[in-house]
Amino acid sequence: MYDRRRLLGLGGLSLAALMTGCTDRQGRVAPPRIIPAAQPDLIRDLQERTFRFFWETTDAQTGLAPDRWPTPSFASIAAVGFALTAYPVGVVNGWITREEARARTLTTLQFFADAPQGPGETGFSGYKGFFYHFLGVTKGLRFARCELSTVDTALLLGGILFAQSWYDADHPDEARIRALADQIYGAVDWTWITPRAPLLSMGWHPESGFIKSDWDIYNEGMLLYLLALGSPTHPLPEGTWAAWSSRFESSWTDRWGEPHLHFSPLFGHQYSHVWVDFKGIRDPYIASKGIDYFENSRRAAYAQQRYAIANAGRWRGYGADVWGLTACDGPGDFGLTIDGVRRQFYSYSARGPGDRDDGTLAPTAAAGSIAFAPDIAIPAVRAMHDRYGSAIYGKYGFLDAFNPTLTAPPEPLKHGEIVPGIGWVDKDYLGIDQGPIVTMIENHRTGLIWKTMRRNPHLRRGLLRAGFTGGWLNG
Numbered sequence: 001m002y003d004r005r006r007l008l009g010l011g012g013l014s015l016a017a018l019m020t021g022c023t024d025r026q027g028r029v030a031p032p033r034i035i036p037a038a039q040p041d042l043i044r045d046l047q048e049r050t051f052r053f054f055w056e057t058t059d060a061q062t063g064l065a066p067d068r069w070p071t072p073s074f075a076s077i078a079a080v081g082f083a084l085t086a087y088p089v090g091v092v093n094g095w096i097t098r099e100e101a102r103a104r105t106l107t108t109l110q111f112f113a114d115a116p117q118g119p120g121e122t123g124f125s126g127y128k129g130f131f132y133h134f135l136g137v138t139k140g141l142r143f144a145r146c147e148l149s150t151v152d153t154a155l156l157l158g159g160i161l162f163a164q165s166w167y168d169a170d171h172p173d174e175a176r177i178r179a180l181a182d183q184i185y186g187a188v189d190w191t192w193i194t195p196r197a198p199l200l201s202m203g204w205h206p207e208s209g210f211i212k213s214d215w216d217i218y219n220e221g222m223l224l225y226l227l228a229l230g231s232p233t234h235p236l237p238e239g240t241w242a243a244w245s246s247r248f249e250s251s252w253t254d255r256w257g258e259p260h261l262h263f264s265p266l267f268g269h270q271y272s273h274v275w276v277d278f279k280g281i282r283d284p285y286i287a288s289k290g291i292d293y294f295e296n297s298r299r300a301a302y303a304q305q306r307y308a309i310a311n312a313g314r315w316r317g318y319g320a321d322v323w324g325l326t327a328c329d330g331p332g333d334f335g336l337t338i339d340g341v342r343r344q345f346y347s348y349s350a351r352g353p354g355d356r357d358d359g360t361l362a363p364t365a366a367a368g369s370i371a372f373a374p375d376i377a378i379p380a381v382r383a384m385h386d387r388y389g390s391a392i393y394g395k396y397g398f399l400d401a402f403n404p405t406l407t408a409p410p411e412p413l414k415h416g417e418i419v420p421g422i423g424w425v426d427k428d429y430l431g432i433d434q435g436p437i438v439t440m441i442e443n444h445r446t447g448l449i450w451k452t453m454r455r456n457p458h459l460r461r462g463l464l465r466a467g468f469t470g471g472w473l474n475g
Helices: 003-008 041-056 077-092 098-114 151-166 174-187 222-230 240-245 271-275 284-288 293-310 365-367 374-390 430-445 448-454 457-466
Strands: 201-207 336-340 340-343 417-419 423-424
Touching: 003 374, 003 457, 041 151, 041 174, 041 374, 077 098, 077 151, 077 271, 077 430, 077 448, 098 151, 098 174, 098 430, 151 174, 151 222, 151 340, 151 448, 201 336, 222 240, 222 457, 240 284, 240 457, 271 293, 271 430, 365 374, 365 430
Parallel strands: none
Antiparallel strands: 336 340, 417 423
8 A cells, every 4th residue: 555654755744845935926935836746646556566577576587476475385387478468567667677578578579489398297387388377486397287278378378479470670689589489389289289170289298198178168269269260380270169168158248238259267368468459350250249259348348337236145345346256365174153044155267247246356457457348447446445545455565365254263264364354365476366457457558569569570470360350360
C-alpha cells in the first residue's frame, strides 16, 4: 500500500505543492496555496512491480523463472514464456535497456536449445521438442515425476516467438535469437502427441505414456492448437481446429450475462490472448455467434462480475468492485462451518463461477482482464488495493490470492496466513498469475505484444490454417 506521508512529504506537504510569493490585491503576501500531490498511477505501478518479479527472480544464468516466490520452488516453463514476453515491456517502459533484455533473452533461448531431450525418466528437460512442466532450478532437468506438458510448452513458445519478432535488429545477438526461436519451435513434433487424433493430449509421462485427457473443450488451448497448426516441420492437419471447435457448443451459455463460451476460471480466457490479437478475426464457429474471441473474453469478465454481485454463496468481500476467480493458491483442503454454512476450502486449484468457489479471490483474474474490460477491471484493481492494502500488495504487486471469508482455519494452512481484519492472504507470487498482469496491461496501453505477434509468420500461418479470416489478417 502507498504511504501517503512519504508521497506528500514531511508534515503532509509536498514542496512542489507550495506556491510562495503570491500577494493579494492589497499587496499583502498571501498564505501559500497547497496543491494536492498527484496520486501515483496504480496500474502503472502494478505493471512495473509485476515486471520486476520476472526480472529479479529469474535466474540470469539460465533464464529459468520460478513457479513461485519467495517460497523456494522449481522453475515453470510457462513462467519462462511470460518472462520472455515481459522483458520488451520493460524496455519500452524504460525499466531496463534493450541490451539487458537482449542478453537475458539470448541466454534463455540458448539454454532451451541446448537442454537435453530424451525418453528417459531422469536426466532430460523434455522429449520430442516438448518440455516438462517443471524443471529443477540448478540444471533445468525434469522436476520429480511431472508431466511433459503440451500447453505449458505452448506458453513457453508464445514468449519465444514473441522474442523472435520483437528483436528485429541487425545486431548479431538478435539474429541469433531469431534463429534459436526457429530451432526450438521447429523441434516440436506435434503429430507425436495425438494418441486420439486429431486432438492433442494434455501430456506424457515416461513412466506411463500419454495422459488420457485431451484438449477437447473450449479453454486456454487456443494458442496450443494455433502453434501446432503453424509448425513448419511437424504440423497438425488443417481440419484439426474444426474438429476441436466442433466441441465448443456445450460451453455456450447465457448464464451470468451475455451469451458466451463459458470456461469457469478466467485464465482460460486470458492466456492465449496475451499473444494473439483476436479482435476482428474469426473462425467459422465464433463467426456463427456474431462475435469474436476477444468479445467472448470480455463477456466472460463481465459474467464473473455479475456472479460476484449475485454472490449466491454469501462469500465476504464479493461485489461489483471486488471480483475475479481463476486458478490460484488457496488456504488448504478442509471443511469449516462459517455463519451457519458449511464451507469447503481448497489449496491450489482452478476456481470459477459454479466450480470450486471457496471465497478465494485472485487479483490476476481482474488485472489480467484489463485489455478486455478496463471499465470494470481497473476499478476492481483499485478497490482491492484500497480495501485490503499492504496485506495483499507488496514488492511485486499483488500477492497471488486472498480470502476475506476465512479468518479462523481449523488446521494448519497449506499456503499463506491469517491477517487480522483481512482474512486469509497468500504469501507467494506465482509466475503464471503474474504473467497476464504485466502483459495484458501493456496490450491495453499500447497493444505492443499483439502488434508484434501479428508479424510472426508462424502464428499467422497457424491462424490461417485454423480458418481465421478478417481484421488484421487481411491487412
